[in-house]
Amino acid sequence: MSSFWFFEGLRKGRKTEKFPRAPPESPPLRPSRMKGEGFHECPTDAIAEGEWVQEKCIFCRRCEEQFKPTGEQDIFDVKRTEKILMRSIHLYRLDSGSCGACNTEFSAIFDPQYDAHRLRIFETNTPRHADAIVIMGIATDGMKEALDRAYEAMPEPKLVIALGACAVSGGVLGDAPLDRDMYDVEIAGCPPSPYTILEAIDRARGDSHD
Numbered sequence: 001m002s003s004f005w006f007f008e009g010l011r012k013g014r015k016t017e018k019f020p021r022a023p024p025e026s027p028p029l030r031p032s033r034m035k036g037e038g039f040h041e042c043p044t045d046a047i048a049e050g051e052w053v054q055e056k057c058i059f060c061r062r063c064e065e066q067f068k069p070t071g072e073q074d075i076f077d078v079k080r081t082e083k084i085l086m087r088s089i090h091l092y093r094l095d096s097g098s099c100g101a102c103n104t105e106f107s108a109i110f111d112p113q114y115d116a117h118r119l120r121i122f123e124t125n126t127p128r129h130a131d132a133i134v135i136m137g138i139a140t141d142g143m144k145e146a147l148d149r150a151y152e153a154m155p156e157p158k159l160v161i162a163l164g165a166c167a168v169s170g171g172v173l174g175d176a177p178l179d180r181d182m183y184d185v186e187i188a189g190c191p192p193s194p195y196t197i198l199e200a201i202d203r204a205r206g207d208s209h210d
Contacts, residue, residue, distance in 0.1 A: 038066035092130035098137030138174035
């Protein structure tokens with residue numbers, strides 16, 4: 001498969017995104033910060049006291065008369081960093097009950113277009129080898145034990161990353177899998193873009209491109 005992409009790149013001039021050396025150009029429909037003020041009926045209460053609440057927003061655009069996308073895709077909150085993970089970070093994904101959209105965007109960061117490996121970001125299929133667990137989806141009874149066991153199996157130091165509105169706040173479908181005080185990183189969006197995911201992970205390990 002790697003040789004296929006190599007020859008396709010030579011033939012068509014495809015190349016990996018310049019992130020983080022250059023800011024991405026935001027497609028108009030990508031989830032990004034919303035700017036404005038006013039009141040609007042919101043299915044997830046993402047408009048509170050006339051202001052936009054990023055962690056609850058599912059970007060349905062019902063509020064677009066009052067709130068407009070800015071194109072800024074840094075819709076995440078890094079509460080704790082682990083600089084020991086600067087050299088590399090291994091992620092273990094756990095879908096506790098999602099629609100699949102966050103899974104798709106997360107998988108995309110490892111595609112040739114974004115190539116998370118060049119940023120020393122890797123995925124592992126066991127929590128025992130993971131530095132961070134990436135949780136997506138709402139809370140479901142059938143996955144509670146799996147989530148607890150995966151967390152306990154991870155070595156210290158470890159990060160807990162909530163990916164998408166469902167994992168952060170429950171979105172429009174249910175409740176978040178964990179209390180928000182257990183999250184070290186919250187990535188908003190429904191779903192967030194690969195740019196947002198890459199930037200949030202880089203910041204979580206103490207990296208900065210300012």
